Amino acid sequence: MSKYPVIVRMAKSHGSRNTLIPSMVVLHHTAGSGNTENEVSYLQSNSAEVSIHVCIAKDGTRYRMVDDERSAYHVGYSKVSLGNANQVSLGIELINKGRKVPPFDEYPDAQVESCAEQVVEWMAKYDIMMVTSHEAIDTRGKFDPWRFPWKKFWMYVGETWQNQPKNV
Numbered sequence: 001m002s003k004y005p006v007i008v009r010m011a012k013s014h015g016s017r018n019t020l021i022p023s024m025v026v027l028h029h030t031a032g033s034g035n036t037e038n039e040v041s042y043l044q045s046n047s048a049e050v051s052i053h054v055c056i057a058k059d060g061t062r063y064r065m066v067d068d069e070r071s072a073y074h075v076g077y078s079k080v081s082l083g084n085a086n087q088v089s090l091g092i093e094l095i096n097k098g099r100k101v102p103p104f105d106e107y108p109d110a111q112v113e114s115c116a117e118q119v120v121e122w123m124a125k126y127d128i129m130m131v132t133s134h135e136a137i138d139t140r141g142k143f144d145p146w147r148f149p150w151k152k153f154w155m156y157v158g159e160t161w162q163n164q165p166k167n168v
Contacts, residue, residue, distance in 0.1 A: 116156030
């Protein structure tokens with residue numbers, strides 16, 4: 001059970017996984033205006049057909065945009081996965097301007113914690129082998145999520161994993 005609200009706002013663009021099961025999670029930043037409504041609306045419908053499974057606002061609110069059983073179009077060119085990385089990944093967009101110069105757009109604790117909760121939910125449901133940044137797997141110069149607090153994120157993942165109900 002999430003500590004943060006989950007709002008369903010389905011995206012128009014998505015595709016088949018072709019029976020593949022998600023094995024990695026890719027984190028992104030939106031790199032737009034930073035306005036939640038604008039960013040979510042863009043991810044719902046845009047000419048580039050970009051989509052995401054979950055978008056997380058600064059206050060931790062999660063916007064569910066593509067069902068896990070479907071591919072979202074968020075990875076593009078990738079160093080991992082033979083074939084289409086979108087078919088084996090789940091994607092999270094974090095509302096963040098992605099500025100490389102000051103003033104930087106920081107990731108609040110609520111957003112990082114909500115992201116960790118989502119990742120733990122997926123880890124419990126699927127055989128997730130990798131949680132990565134878009135930057136780490138991209139072949140064309142992506143740099144997101146810029147200045148993401150990975151140490152804090154992994155701390156929240158550990159706490160959330162430890163505190164989840166145990167199946168006995």
